[in-house]
Amino acid sequence: MTGLAGKRGSRWTFGARSRRDLVRYLSAVLLVGVAYYVGARMGLTLSLVERNVTPLWPPTGIAVAAFLLGSRSLWPGVAAAAFAVNLPISEGALAAAVTAAGNTLAPLAAAVLLGRVGFRRQLDRRRDALAIVFVGALASTLISATIGAGTLVVSDAIGSDRLLNAWAVWWTGDAMGVLTVAPFLLCLPLFRELPAWSPARWLEAVAILVVAGATITWAAQSELRALYLLPPVVGWAAWRLQLRGAAPTALVVSLVATWSASQADGWFARESVFERMFTLQTFNACIALSSFFLAALVTERNRTAAALEAATVELEDRVETRTAELSAANARLLEEIKERFEAEEQLSQEEARARREHEIAEILQRSLLPDRMPQIPAVALAARYEPATSDVEVGGDWYDVIQLRDGLIGLAIGDVAGHGPSAAAAMGQVRMALRAYAVQDPSPVSVMSGVHRLLSHLAMPEMVTLIYLVFDPATRTLRFTNAGHPPPLIVGGGKSKYLENGLAPPLGVTAEPDYMEYRQTMWAGSTLLLYTDGLVERRRESIQLGLHRLVREALRRQGADVDELCDGILSSLIEMDHVADDVALLAMRPLSVAGRPLALTLPAEPRVLADARRVLRQWLRDSAVTTEDEDEILVACGEACANVVQHAYATAPGSLVLEARIVEGAVEATVRDQGAWRAPAERGGGWGLQLIRGLMDSVDVDRTADGTVVRMRRRLKDAEHGGGG
Amino acid sequence: MTDLAHVDATTVDSTTIVRVRGEIDLSNAAEVRDAIGAAVPDATTSIVLDLSDTAYLDSAGIAMIFRLAERLGYNRQELRLVVPPDAPIRAVIRLTQMDRIIPTHHSVD
Structure with missing residues (x-):
């Protein structure tokens, strides 16, 4: 089968x-x-x-x-x-x-x-x-x-x-x-x-069959009514092994019982054929019915349990899968958030770096510009630097004023192309080089050639425009040479003039530029204006318009002092809240002293003594004083000033005031300080006061707690000053 | 050297001529003195300080010249001055009576 x-x-x-x-x-x-x-x-x-x-x-x-x-x-x-x-x-x-x-x-x-x-x-x-x-x-x-x-x-x-x-x-x-x-x-x-039985299960099946066989054999042979012992055994088979255990057991039990009945063994021997028949059939029916029914029941229950378990497993699987999907989605989300955060951080870092660079460049540039104008008695000076308001650009605009020997004044203004720290650093190098060359030899051609050679050696990528001037206060003469820079402007007395001569290519452009020196005398009451292109250049506009505008605005303010002049020009030519390019502006006005009293305020330092004498000499010359008077008044005033410098301010720096005027054919000179003045006689030698007294007609030293005033007077030899001999 | 004064020296035989151009004041007197000292060889017995081109000389400069003469004297070196009659500094030399202490001539010759 x-x-x-x-x-x-x-x-x-x-x-x-x-x-x-x-x-x-x-x-x-x-x-x-x-x-x-x-x-x-x-x-x-x-x-x-x-x-x-x-x-x-x-x-x-x-x-x-x-x-x-x-x-x-x-x-x-x-x-x-x-x-x-x-x-x-x-x-x-x-x-x-x-x-x-x-x-x-x-x-x-x-x-x-x-x-x-x-x-x-x-x-x-x-x-x-x-x-x-x-x-x-x-x-x-x-x-x-x-x-x-x-x-x-x-x-x-x-x-x-x-x-x-x-x-x-x-x-x-x-x-x-x-x-x-x-x-x-x-x-x-x-x-x-169906799934194969394990050896233990086979052993159990054999055991059940043996027990069932032995029990039915004994029960059938016995005189006792022991057939009721069989249902539990068949039930056991059905419960443990279902149909595969119940059917063979039921078969064995039924066969043995039937065999015993047919042989009329044991207890069956007492009964009639009908009774045997009835007993056997009911017994067999019970065995079959209960075993199959129980086996089906258990199978069903097992299947339900298995289905339940499978459902549980499936549910767990689904939960697991769903959890995995969720956690994957979550991880993706986290990754996205992280990436976005990193991108933002990077962006802000870049912004911060750009900002920092801008700040560095601006600090660098400002540190490279003179923090204040030198106090030069012969001239009035003012300068302005306005950085571009744009968030990234710091330019290479710069200017400088250098005091040179013999009272000469070096003036420079330039523009290093490019922006940021490198431009600012390049500017610093050019400025220092220019200073060094100017001190060595103030001649404009010499200075310009020197800076050009240096830049060639440095192989500086940036283009540099530069104008350098030397001003002699004694003659009010400018000597200058220009390397590609917008022309300086002289304004005053209703007149204006751009110094457009001597224009050479910017530094670092040509190999061997031929720099030429040009001269220009500043007329009385005039002011020199140096600037960078940011002042006169506007987008979509000819630079000529900017130059005209500068003249117009400068002339409008020709009477103002140099600081007011600078501020006025800046505010009228550029939008202060939106400076497109850096702007540097430098104004110099020779002080006109002729016919007016002289008043100088200087820091009480040894180095200003020569300046003070220079101004005083110029004033004396302008006042048509004889050379002898000039030389001797100069020594007297110089001694008084030197005394202030040497003795007035032992502890803290202070200032020195020199005033001079001509009254009734005599020069009246006053030197004052706010310190503790001591008479030159009180120190070794005493040459100073001796000289002052020897050179001047009268000397009056007024010493107070607030300071000391030395008043000196000398009658001038020339009768034209209104005094008698 | 400062921009204010320049010192140069010429030595012929045992005589050194030191010329000071520019101005001598409180700010540079010491430097000028050192420059002169450096310009004078030890073998020199006679030093001529030419102040013809000296535009300005103040008490600090006078004191410096006196000390210079003193120091050279220790070395048995003689100092003489050249101050032309029209020199800007002549009044200072006269007032300090320097020409009475240090031999002073109108010219180098």
Whole structure:
């Protein structure tokens, strides 16, 4: 039978398409026939009365199992075997054929009906257990019992009075055959289809079978009514092993019980045939019913548990998957946030770096510009630097005022192309180089050539425009040379002039520039203005317009002092809150002293003494004083100033005031300080006061707690000053 | 050297002529003294300080010249001055009576 396991359906029909299928079909028919015949022979050995009342008829179970596992088309094997079995025990061939037909029709009907009710041969649901009992066993075998018993009566094998009895025996025998044998056969394929048993489970199965076999054997042989011991054992098998344990156990138990009943062993010996029959059939029915029902129940429960577990697992899986998805999404989100944060941070770092660079460049530039104008008595100076308001650009604009020997004043203004720290640094180098060259030799051509050579050696990438001028206060003469810079402007007295001569290419452009020196005298009351292009250049506008504007604004303010002049020009020419390019502006105005009293305030330091004398000399010359008077007044005033420088401010720096005027043909000079003046006579030598007294007509030293005033007077030799000799 | 004064020296045989151009005042007197000292070789026995081109000389400069003469005297070196009659500093020389203490000539010759 195992060869047919799982081969359901209509594959083995007469319409089998291949020879191989036909061979397989015929083999199956033969196998079913042989099994049916063997089962029948076994069943006959279990007969209670003579050889035809059999309480257990296995072939019916075999036929039902064959139709359920294989195909109902195997019926010829069943029919042939049934005929072969019945022929020797029937009254003629016809009776045997009719009986065989009944024997064939019953399992066929069972198979059809079970198919109708949706029976599953795995017997793993309660309805399957109910179906095999009521439809497969009890209902369908009514056919074979009726036909078989009827045939017995009709063929006169038995009397009609025994019809009911024969029918009942036939029916119960067939039913029991189905109940005990069919489930056993149906369970065999399950050993292959269901998960294999572990060795421990096999051991348990064998143990159950042994216990069941031993118990039923003892119970059947015993004089006691011990059959009730069996249900727990069958229950155990069903509970632990389901159909695969229950069906074999039930089979063994039923076979042994039936065998014992047929042999009238033990306790069965006391009973009548009917009583034995009744006891056996109820016993077998109970065993079959309870074992299959319990097995189905447990299977169902197990399946529910498994489904529940699978659902749980699936749920866990889904939770796990969902959690993983969520955490992946979360990680992505975090990564995105992190990236964005980093980008923002980088951006802010870059902004900060740009800002820092701007600040550095501006600080650098401011530190490179003179923090204040030098105090030069001969000239008034003012300068302004206005950085571009744009957030990144710091230019290379710069200016410088250098005091040179012989009272000369060096003036420079320039523009290093480019922006940022490198431009500011380049500017610093140019400025320092220019200073060094100017001190060495103030000549404009010499200074410009020197700076040009230096820049060539430095291989400075930036282009530099530069104008350098030397001003001699004594002659009010400017000497200058210009390397590509906007022209300086002289304004004053209603006149203006741009110094457009001597324009050479910017520094670092040509290899060997030919610098030329040009001269310009500043007229009385004029002011020199130096500036960078930011002052006069506007976008989409000719620079000529800017230059005209500068002249106009400068002339409007020609009377103002140099600081007011610078502020006024800046505010009128550029938008102070939006400076497109850096602007540097430098104003220098020679002090006009002729005919007016002289008043100088200077820091009381040794280096200013020469300046003070220079201004005083210029003033004396402008006042048409003779050379002798000039020389001697200069020494007297110089001594008074030197005394202030040397003695007035022992602890803290202070200032020195020199005033001079011409009154009634005499020069009155005053030197004052706010310190503790001591008479030159009080220190070694005493040459100072001696000289002052020797050179001046009168000397008056007025010493107070607030300081000292030295008043000196000298009558001038020349009568034109209104004084007598 | 400061921008205010320039010192140069010419030595012929044992005589060194030191010429000071510019101005001598409180701010540079010490430097001028050092420059003169440096310009005079030890072998020189006679030093001529030419003040013809000295535009300005104040008490600090006078004191410096007196000390210079004193120091040279220790070395048995003689100092003489050249102050032309029309020199801007002549009044200072006269008032301090320097020409009475240090031999003074109108010219280098």
